Amino acid sequence: MIGRKILSRFGIDPYLLMLIGTVALAAAIPARGIGAEAMHYAVYGVVALLFFLYGARLSPEAVAEGLMHWRLQSLVFSSTFILFPLIGLAVVAVARPWLPADLAIGLMYVCVLPSTIQSSIAFTSIARGNVPAALCSASASNLFGIVMTPALVAFLLSSHGPGFSLEALEDVALQLLLPFAAGQFLRPWIGRWLSAHKSLTSVVDRGSILLIVYAAFSEGMVAGVWSQLSWQSLALVLALDLLILFAVLLITTFASRRLGFSKEDEIAIVFCGSKKSMASGIPMANILFPGEALGLLVLPLMLFHQVQLFACAILAQRYARRSAPGETVAHPQNDRAPYARPGGGDALAAE
Numbered sequence: 295m296i297g298r299k300i301l302s303r304f305g306i307d308p309y310l311l312m313l314i315g316t317v318a319l320a321a322a323i324p325a326r327g328i329g330a331e332a333m334h335y336a337v338y339g340v341v342a343l344l345f346f347l348y349g350a351r352l353s354p355e356a357v358a359e360g361l362m363h364w365r366l367q368s369l370v371f372s373s374t375f376i377l378f379p380l381i382g383l384a385v386v387a388v389a390r391p392w393l394p395a396d397l398a399i400g401l402m403y404v405c406v407l408p409s410t411i412q413s414s415i416a417f418t419s420i421a422r423g424n425v426p427a428a429l430c431s432a433s434a435s436n437l438f439g440i441v442m443t444p445a446l447v448a449f450l451l452s453s454h455g456p457g458f459s460l461e462a463l464e465d466v467a468l469q470l471l472l473p474f475a476a477g478q479f480l481r482p483w484i485g486r487w488l489s490a491h492k493s494l495t496s497v498v499d500r501g502s503i504l505l506i507v508y509a510a511f512s513e514g515m516v517a518g519v520w521s522q523l524s525w526q527s528l529a530l531v532l533a534l535d536l537l538i539l540f541a542v543l544l545i546t547t548f549a550s551r552r553l554g555f556s557k558e559d560e561i562a563i564v565f566c567g568s569k570k571s572m573a574s575g576i577p578m579a580n581i582l583f584p585g586e587a588l589g590l591l592v593l594p595l596m597l598f599h600q601v602q603l604f605a606c607a608i609l610a611q612r613y614a615r616r617s618a619p620g621e622t623v624a625h626p627q628n629d630r631a632p633y634a635r636p637g638g639g640d641a642l643a644a645e
Contacts, residue, residue, distance in 0.1 A: 349477020408439025
């Protein structure tokens with residue numbers, strides 16, 4: 295606990311250190327032979343479990359309630375699944391001569407992912423924005439993302455890399471949709487228990503990502519993929535992540551103001567429309583992009599995750615300072631939506 299507080303004071307995400315440690319472990323002791331085969335089955339199982347828990351936790355009522363605020367939800371949806379891909383296409387097209395192919399695909403993959411849930415809500419709350427709308431919007435984004443992300447990968451990336459196949463579609467159905475549907479079906483019986491044991495879902499969230507990252511980087515080490523990566527390429531990916539994020543932040547802010555949204559709605563739009571989920575993205579990448587290049591493909595996402603947390607933490611504080619002390623954020627159209635104040639910075643790590 296003391297160590298976590300010290301790291302937090304210096305702005306260091308403990309989960310980032312765990313990710314770095316996992317990459318270092320894969321570099322020093324990569325899984326080979328039978329170990330690699332066992333790791334493959336372990337990853338398959340943990341991804342299915344992860345999406346089962348997503349299904350059991352996500353309230354259909356919350357999504358339906360959020361859709362009532364259709365103008366806000368439409369703008370967030372457009373930012374997540376239209377604006378991001380368009381900016382990604384433009385950025386990758388310009389940078390492709392200097393960017394390795396796998397990193398270019400990984401950068402584009404970031405742009406087709408759904409939004410985060412916990413961090414979108416957390417930053418909206420810190421900024422004194424419309425939290426119920428953020429909760430519904432982020433939840434709906436993840437629900438639609440199970441279908442939209444594979445579809446966008448098929449449409450935008452099938453001719454540029456490992457691609458999307460019928461086999462990948464079957465894997466999406468078996469590893470994502472089927473467990474998610476099972477979780478939704480069992481939610482009336484286990485949803486309350488899971489809400490009371492949030493540490494379980496947190497362990498699965500973070501543990502699954504660490505396991506997938508270890509497996510992916512191990513395969514890359516065994517295949518010699520990492521010898522192809524230069525520091526210049528890494529710096530370029532980081533710069534492009536920053537460029538994409540700030541372009542989306544600027545456009546969503548401008549659009550929400552021009553369309554006459556309230557300040558609270560603007561905050562929800564900006565934070566929900568600018569996030570990309572590592573918690574969903576890495577497990578889906580494991581299905582959509584099988585092979586030794588997965589480590590490079592998810593690297594832009596890992597960097598984007600950290601960039602969005604730091605940038606949005608600063609932006610949320612600026613919004614909060616501009617809000618009046620007695621200001622309320624409830625909206626009549628969202629009064630019935632569940633309000634949930636997030637549990638702090640540690641809740642953001644896996645997303």
